[in-house]
Amino acid sequence: MGDSGQRTQLGVLSQSTVRKRSSDTSESDVQGVSKRRGCRNALDAFLQNRVENMRNNASPFGSCHQGVHGHSPQSQSIMSQSGVTKKRRGPNVDSLFRKSDSGTMTNQNKENRTPDTGVQHRGRGLSIENQIRSVSKRNGRGLGIEKQIQLAATTNQHNILNGKQASSSHYDCAGQRIGEKSRTMTNEGTIPYYGGGAAALKRVETPVPTPQNDEVLIKLEASSINPIDFKVQNGLLRPIAPSKFPFIPVTDIAGEVVKLGSDIKKFKTGDKVVAKLQDMSGGGLAEYAVAKENLTVARPPEVSMDAAALVTAGLTALQALTESALLKLDKNYPEANVLITAASGGVGHYAVQLAKLGNIHVTATCGARNFDFVKNLGADEVIDYKTPEGAAVISPSGRKYDAVINCTTGISWSTFEPQLKENGTVVDLTPGAGTLANFALKTLTFSKKKVVPFLANCRCENLEYLVTMVKQGKVKSMIDSKYPFSKAEDAWTKIMSGHAVGKIIIEYS
Structure with missing residues (x-):
């Protein structure tokens, strides 16, 4: 009982003490509050004066705030979200601070946590420069490719015209x-x-x-x-x-x-x-x-800068012939019959030349105006794809094909199949959904005739081979x-x- 009485008494003493202290300090606080309000008013006056000085391009701290030669900081160009290049001289003073209802100065961009530079990104207050910086950090590679975003479109066209470096x-x-x-x-x-x-x-x-x-x-x-x-x-x-x-x-x-x-x-x-x-x-x-x-x-010196043409087109032609169609570019092997569609194009003209490095009879399709061009590449037969025979890819000599290098689109499997040998292969360089489905079907049914979707795989040794062929004059771009x-x-x-x-x-x- 003594314990409970003591706890009760302590509680009463605590409450009374609080009340007494509250009443004691309420009188003295009046003077302290007046002093704080006076300081706040003085601070408001100072800040207002500083704002006015900044508006008038005069530093509140005297000449030490000026540039090296006593001038204000040089203006810089920024690009707004609309893509218009603007000039900005330091921060926008009006936007940095505003008066609250209570008379104190508050940061207008407190919600955004950044000063308003006149460039907003989805309402987040990020300048163009900060957007690039944040993207670059996420990608972890500094300002490499991401800096291109900052330099793109209107701003960079302006830079090029003025020759800026x-x-x-x-x-x-x-x-x-x-x-x-x-x-x-x-x-x-x-x-x-x-x-x-x-x-x-x-x-x-x-x-x-x-x-x-x-x-x-x-x-x-x-x-x-x-x-x-x-x-x-x-x-x-x-x-x-x-x-x-x-x-x-x-x-x-x-x-x-x-x-x-x-x-x-x-x-x-x-x-x-x-x-x-x-x-x-x-x-x-x-x-x-x-x-x-x-x-x-x-x-090598014998190979001009036109060798740039070799890379994708030449590699595609080489790998389609040797890896997809499994042909040998060697005269010592038995003869094979090959059809090359769109033979006057980038891949087709390399495919004709490379096929003729082996013991291969080449039938090629192209438009009538390109007959001579394709024949000069080495094709044994050339057919016009616009004629009925050309549309049916029928060899003029009645040959069946060991392989077809299909460099075009729009020719169905049903067109190729009757012209193939028993183990013939169609290599489709631009496979669509139909080719992929047909490939799966022929694989599951163990069909001897098949279509193969081409997948490029760039390898240094293949590119070296092509450069060597150009050097020796056996292949031309x-x-x-x-x-x-x-x-x-x-x-x-x-x-x-x-x-x-x-x-x-x-x-x-």
């Missing part, structure tokens, strides 16, 4: 200046954007890429466009490729090595090379590009047309037309 630069082995920025062609936009053709390509300035340990930096002399390039632009491989936007298309290049990664052993600066860039990242429609060492081969880099849009339009005879080259001065 970054202050940091270095020189290659020949003493030629390499600015920290180079010109590229990108697909417009910083978000996934498909289609648009040549009109969607925009000329911008981007940082010269830095090679990783297993890469070489190449100054381009030529690049070559393939149908797959505009098909990727149209979304053929979405969402796998492109891996990032803006995207620099094209993967087939030739040029000179100007910088080496730390692990490079095969090359030195000044070497002439031909290279295949990675399909996911592209990068070939630019003045400089980085390429993996294992996808780069030396280019037939060029439909050449365009300067400044006319790359015209080259893009040409390849999309589907009527190029041979390959299209873009040259870099």
Whole structure:
């Protein structure tokens, strides 16, 4: 009972003490509150004065706030969300602070946690510069490709027209200046954007890429466009490729090595090379590009920069013949009969030449206007695909085919099957759903006649073989047309037309 009484008494004492202290301090607090209000009013007056001084471009701290020569900080250009380039001189004073209802100064952007720089990103108060910085951090690679987003569209077109260069630069082995920025062609936009053709390509300035340990930096002399390039632009491989936007298309290049990664052993600066860039990242429609060492081969003096045309088209033709159709490019083997469709195109014209390296009878299809062109490549028979016989892919000599290298679209399995030998194979370079289903069916039923969807696999030894064949004069790159880099849009339009005879080259001065 004593314990309970003590606990009760203590509780009473505590409450009474609180009441007494509250009453004691209530009188003295009046004077303290008055002092605090006076300090707050004084602070408000100081801040208001500072705001007024900043509005009038006069520093509240005297001349020490001015620039080196007594001038205000230089203005900088930023790009608003609408893409309009604006001039900004420091922070927007009116937007940094505002008075609250109680008379105190509060941060207007307290909710956004950042000062309002006049550029908003989805209401989050992030400037363009901060957006790029945050994206770069997420990707963990500094300002590499992500800086292209900042430099894309209107701002970069302005930079190119005015010839702006970054202050940091270095020189290659020949003493030629390499600015920290180079010109590229990108697909417009910083978000996934498909289609648009040549009109969607925009000329911008981007940082010269830095090679990783297993890469070489190449100054381009030529690049070559393939149908797959505009098909990727149209979304053929979405969402796998492109891996990032803006995207620099094209993967087939030739040029000179100007910088080496730390692990490079095969090359030195000044070497002439031909290279295949990675399909996911592209990068070939630019003045400089980085390429993996294992996808780069030396280019001897006998091989011109037109060797850029060899890469995708030549590798496709070689692998379709030797790996998919299992043909031997050797005269000592028994004769085989091969049909090559669209023989005047990029892949087709290489396939004809490579097939003739072996003991192979070549029947080729093309338009009537390209008969002489295809015959000069070495084709034994040429048929017009627009005629009934050509549409049925019937050999003029009545031969049945051991293999078909189908470089076009629109020809069904039912058209090819009657013209095949018992163990004949159709290699489809542009397989669709029908080809894949037919392939599965023929595999499950152990059919002797079959269709094989082609899957490219770029290997350095294959590319070296092609370069050697060009050096020896056994294979030639037939060029439909050449365009300067400044006319790359015209080259893009040409390849999309589907009527190029041979390959299209873009040259870099």
